[in-house]
Amino acid sequence: MTATMLDGRARAREIRRELQARAREFTEQQGRAAHLALLAVGDDQSALLFGQQVTRVCQAVGVAYSVTRFAADVSEAAIRAQVAHLSNDPATDGVVVLLPLPQGVRQRMVTEVLTPAKDVDGLGPRNAGNLMLGFPSFVPGTAEAVMALLQETGIALRGKHAVIVGRSNVGGKPVALQLLRHDATITICHSRTVNLADITRTADILVVSVGRPAAITGAMVRPGAVVLDAGINPVPGGVVGDVHAASVREVAGWLSPVPGGLGPLTHLMVIRHTLFGPTP
Ligand SMILES: NC(=O)c1ccc[n+]([C@@H]2O[C@H](COP(=O)([O-])OP(=O)(O)OC[C@H]3O[C@@H](n4cnc5c(N)ncnc54)[C@H](OP(=O)(O)O)[C@@H]3O)[C@@H](O)[C@H]2O)c1
Known part of the structure; x- marks a missing residue:
């Protein structure tokens, strides 16, 4: 048997078209583009690459984005304050903390101040709990x-x-x-x-x-x-x-x-x- 290959790129093209249509609709309804905020701490290459992939698609489909960068030695309190700030900002619709975080920064302490409704990567305790319970959640x-x-x-x-x-x-x-x-x-x-x-x-x-x-x-x-x-x-x-x-x-x-x-x-x-x- 020779396996049929599952073409992620073709499926991705379809999803991008859906994103573009919805982004346009969002902008018409809200009078502003949807806004996704990324937070990068340190210079882990896989985290930064993921961030670049996200922002490139945002640009292509019409979603606004911002990237906050912190040096690896920033305090956990400063990261938490920024996450809380973005969580409370009515003009921010989603927040993604790029992983992995540097050693010494506790992911739990960061994701717990991210409001569940904006935790679009589903990494905080509320979304993870909802997934486990079978409730609607960001996955x-x-x-x-x-x-x-x-x-x-x-x-x-x-x-x-x-x-x-x-x-x-x-x-x-x-x-x-x-x-x-x-x-x-x-x-x-x-x-x-x-x-x-x-x-x-x-x-x-x-x-x-x-x-x-x-x-x-x-x-x-x-x-x-x-x-x-x-x-x-x-x-x-x-x-x-x-x-x-x-x-x-x-x-x-x-x-x-x-x-x-x-x-x-x-x-x-x-x-x-x-x-x-x-x-x-
Ligand atoms: N496709 C994507 O978009 C995407 C996204 C994120 C990550 N990744 C990639 O996916 C891979 C895994 O990343 P991750 O973050 O899920 O995992 P991870 O945190 O690195 O953990 C690896 C998991 O594999 C288990 N494991 C390690 N050696 C094993 C073995 N010999 N037999 C059975 N299980 C073993 C570990 O078991 P223990 O728990 O017992 O240690 C652990 O649960 C990486 O290559 C990463 O780059 C891809």
């Missing part, structure tokens, strides 16, 4: 991107066994909760999981967010499974995912490539949330 981008690509397969999720490898708050956990919400049966694996391959081989849907190239090989995949790769691992000349694509594509029914799979969709989600509100 982190990777989980939204996973759902968008699964939709492309046309496969009904109800009753399917979804195995999620990785349990980070931005990756594995929200993916698992979204799939549970759609009636999949879920198993979450992590670095202490014993006999990982025995578990991944039982997956109808396998989502991998580990941060290690070739963490999943073809021998670990059930024939015909849908495999979604959230990994972004820099290598000389580009990036690779967490899945060993050459062997997995011979076994899986569907595979999201890296680059060009989940990546092009993830950063669109904070803009979508700013314009459309929480995921029901």
